Amino acid sequence: MRKEEIEMILSSMRDVVFGYGDRTVIQNLSLDIHTGQFIAISGPNGAAKSTLLKLMLGLTKPWSGTIEMNRVSEDGSPITVGYVPQLVASFNAGFPSKVIELVRSGRYHRLGLFKRFAASDHEAVKQSLMEVGMWKYRNHKIGELSGGQKQRVCIARALAQEPEALILDEPTTGLDEASRKELYELLDRYVKQRGKTVIMVTHALEEIDPYLDRVVHLERKEDTGWRCSVTNSCSVPFGQEA
Incomplete structure (x- = not known):
């Protein structure tokens, strides 16, 4: 993974709690997403990866805590966000x-x-x-x-x-190996050459790792509960862990 200059915060989440019914799926999450980076959100099924995207985009409201999505760039122009949810089955x-x-x-x-x-x-x-x-x-x-x-x-x-920021929820579903690589390279150019931001939910970290700036890893275990950890381009964990 590569290390690049951080320009500004796209999304800031503080002490966020959210769940479905009486079941909490995100616990005390504090996380900043910066612009100009290629970011992967990973973790096993049930770790609330898609939920995290929806909270970030304002499609779902947290039970408690604050979420701020920056809609204006440093030069005052509006920030357009492109979102690709898991829609394939609906067509x-x-x-x-x-x-x-x-x-x-x-x-x-x-x-x-x-x-x-x-x-x-x-x-x-x-x-x-x-x-x-x-x-x-x-x-x-x-x-x-x-x-x-x-x-x-x-x-x-x-x-x-x-869009200035492109958010994708498991976009490689249904793609063969060659097509996945083409997509990773396309998204990498989008970040590297155009200075845009890409946030992508994926299970294929080994494939995409060479292109990434940061990994947000979510997991849920019986002994430790729900947890979020962040790894930057130097492979050093930092930030919040719940």
Whole structure:
């Protein structure tokens, strides 16, 4: 993993507690996420990885504690966040939209008063599909694609937003080894060359480790309870452990 200059805090969580029903799944979490880094969130099933993303994005409210998501960059421009949840299974064979229509929807928040696509919007859609190898499938219906192809289209839609921060929940589901490597390299360029932020839930730390700046590891054990530990590019644990 590499070490890079930290620019600013994207998300700050302090003493966060959250659960479902009467079951606590996140306990006393304090965590800062910095911009300009490639960050992995890892851990076994049931460790609340997806829940952590939803809390960070404000999709779920904590029982207690505070969560602040920075929406403005240092130069005063708004921070756009692209989010790719675990959506593949929801696109069944009867899903009517074409690939290019779904990816175009990622641009809607950038359209002006008259909601008309400009040349730059069309180019962003094309570029995002080309980056994930799905341009030639642009006129196919989503429901006709394989699981891995659907996953690529979801990633393309997020890239079409041209986000400053890209948050992905297990985006390699359904991808073969070669496709996974292509995705890691794409995301690495997004961070290295464009100065963006990538936060990704993954079980494949050994594969992705060479590209990462930081790992947030979650785990739940009977003897120690729920726990969050953070490792930076020097492989030194720091921060909060619950």
